[in-house]
Amino acid sequence: MLQKLYDWVDERVDVNPIWRDIADHEVPEHVNPAYHFSAFVYCFGGLTFFVTVIQILSGMFLTMYYVPDIENAWNSVYYLQMEVAHGQIVRGMHHWGASVVIVMLFLHTLRVFFQGAYKKPRELNWVVGVLLFFVMLGLGFTGYLLPWDNKAYFATQVGLEIAAATPVIGDQIRTLLAGDQSIVGAQTLTRFFAIHVFFLPAVLFVLLGAHFILIRRQGISGPL
Amino acid sequence: MRRGKGMKFVGDSRIPANKTRNVPKDYSEYPGRTEAFWPNFLIREWLTGSVFLIGFLILVAAHPSPLEQQADPTNASYIPLPDWYFLFIYQILKYQFAGGDYIVIGALVMPGLAFGALLLAPFLDRAPGRNVSKRPIATSLMLLGTAVTIWLTYESVSAVDYQQRSEQYLVDVEAQETEVEIDTEAAGYAAYESSCMQCHGEQLQGSGNNPSLLATEKSVEEIKDIAVNGIGSMPADMFGGSEEELQQLAEFIKQTAEANGGGGSGGGDSGGGSH
Numbered sequence: 001m002l003q004k005l006y007d008w009v010d011e012r013v014d015v016n017p018i019w020r021d022i023a024d025h026e027v028p029e030h031v032n033p034a035y036h037f038s039a040f041v042y043c044f045g046g047l048t049f050f051v052t053v054i055q056i057l058s059g060m061f062l063t064m065y066y067v068p069d070i071e072n073a074w075n076s077v078y079y080l081q082m083e084v085a086h087g088q089i090v091r092g093m094h095h096w097g098a099s100v101v102i103v104m105l106f107l108h109t110l111r112v113f114f115q116g117a118y119k120k121p122r123e124l125n126w127v128v129g130v131l132l133f134f135v136m137l138g139l140g141f142t143g144y145l146l147p148w149d150n151k152a153y154f155a156t157q158v159g160l161e162i163a164a165a166t167p168v169i170g171d172q173i174r175t176l177l178a179g180d181q182s183i184v185g186a187q188t189l190t191r192f193f194a195i196h197v198f199f200l201p202a203v204l205f206v207l208l209g210a211h212f213i214l215i216r217r218q219g220i221s222g223p224l
Numbered sequence: 225m226r227r228g229k230g231m232k233f234v235g236d237s238r239i240p241a242n243k244t245r246n247v248p249k250d251y252s253e254y255p256g257r258t259e260a261f262w263p264n265f266l267i268r269e270w271l272t273g274s275v276f277l278i279g280f281l282i283l284v285a286a287h288p289s290p291l292e293q294q295a296d297p298t299n300a301s302y303i304p305l306p307d308w309y310f311l312f313i314y315q316i317l318k319y320q321f322a323g324g325d326y327i328v329i330g331a332l333v334m335p336g337l338a339f340g341a342l343l344l345a346p347f348l349d350r351a352p353g354r355n356v357s358k359r360p361i362a363t364s365l366m367l368l369g370t371a372v373t374i375w376l377t378y379e380s381v382s383a384v385d386y387q388q389r390s391e392q393y394l395v396d397v398e399a400q401e402t403e404v405e406i407d408t409e410a411a412g413y414a415a416y417e418s419s420c421m422q423c424h425g426e427q428l429q430g431s432g433n434n435p436s437l438l439a440t441e442k443s444v445e446e447i448k449d450i451a452v453n454g455i456g457s458m459p460a461d462m463f464g465g466s467e468e469e470l471q472q473l474a475e476f477i478k479q480t481a482e483a484n485g486g487g488g489s490g491g492g493d494s495g496g497g498s499h
Binding site: 022023024025026027028029030032033034035043046047050051054070074075077078081088089091092093094095096097098099100102109110113114115116117118119120122123126127130131134137140141144147148149150151152153154155157158159162165166167184185221224 | 256257258260261262264265268269272273276277280281283284285287288289290291292293294295296297299302303304305306308309310313314317327328331332339342343345346347349352353354355356359362363366370393395
């Protein structure tokens with residue numbers, strides 16, 4: 001039954017090569033920790049992606065309770081933390097994942113850099129990777145405000161002042177992010193929520209897709 | 225790259241004339257023990273991921289994520305602190321020629337040069353050699369940048385008293401979840417148990433429209449009156465014992481309320497529960 005269904009789709013869409021491409025490639029010895037334990041450094045990229053998946057899933061569940069509004073934001077987080085079954089675990093995963101993903105990203109960056117793996121022909125993938133790093137930092141900055149506690153509020157105020165120090169367009173950047181020249185308030189929260197949940201994840205998915213497609217097309221760099 | 229070679233027109237679209245088999249990438253340049261991604265390598269990846277996930281969940285379970293008090297823009301004494309991975313920028317801005325009037329240098333020029341160089345590393349370091357020893361400038365700059373970032377973060381962290389911050393700023397969960405101490409040996413407890421507990425709860429905490437008695441500001445006489453005559457939606461004659469038992473009941477409620485922070489001092493939200 002399933003085979004027939006698969007064949008029906010495959011006959012029309014030719015899906016076979018799509019997943020066979022992912023399944024059928026060989027993994028070289030030098031990146032396999034089973035043969036050389038020092039090859040565990042090649043795990044950092046995969047673990048970064050793993051934590052990113054954790055962030056996406058836990059974040060999706062968080063939005064089922066979170067209310068991006070200055071009256072209710074803190075209360076909804078408090079409710080989630082104290083009352084909702086496993087809410088503390090889900091929020092904990094998102095909170096700690098945000099730190100762990102930066103650590104993993106940093107280690108992955110160091111691995112690629114010190115192995116010189118960004119050299120020709122992989123320059124573009126390095127650029128995509130650094131852009132991913134920036135997106136992650138942006139997600140960290142915007143996500144920090146959302147619980148709407150004192151820590152979030154005052155750190156964001158400082159962050160926006162730093163952004164406003166940009167010559168010429170500083171005030172415009174600040175207004176774009178915060179919704180106002182000077183106030184950190186209701187508009188700031190909704191804008192940070194929108195950036196954190198829609199804008200940056202959209203950029204993240206595009207860059208991640210490019211990152212992985214480039215890896216498949218170029219292969220893993222050879223041993224040193 | 226195929227540019228239409230071997231393609232044939234079918235209607236208005238082109239399809240490959242010959243079915244190309246999906247040939248695994250040739251790693252014969254690096255002879256060794258290659259293995260198939262699916263399923264051999266993936267099962268190991270999955271194991272690695274599982275072990276990582278266990279460690280991660282232990283971290284999550286052991287350290288609940290912190291939540292500070294609700295944002296209060298009028299709080300002038302709060303000392304801001306960004307998340308740890310932004311601390312290095314926060315620290316740069318504390319130095320004389322990178323902060324204050326020179327904030328453009330500390331906030332934009334220095335991080336901009338560092339991250340710009342990181343972004344453009346493949347175009348700055350163009351020599352073909354990949355080994356660390358063959359590209360001393362790139363290696364030393366990266367080591368320097370990493371060391372400076374770690375040092376700045378360390379400097380910033382060491383200036384913060386996290387213990388004191390968490391005591392001062394975190395939500396006082398314990399105060400909100402303190403176990404109420406009920407003296408079940410008290411003379412009035414039996415009367416409470418038989419007449420009041422069904423609506424006001426085992427710990428006087430109330431339920432639904434039935435208010436908590438822990439925050440009551442009423443006097444003993446008023447409590448006696450309510451127990452007999454009712455109040456609001458509470459019907460009369462809930463209590464049906466003797467005058468002595470009534471006195472003991474009212475004193476029990478009053479004492480328990482006072483012992484648990486109620487009895488006139490229970491301000492804020494908890495005060496809203498009393499009639």
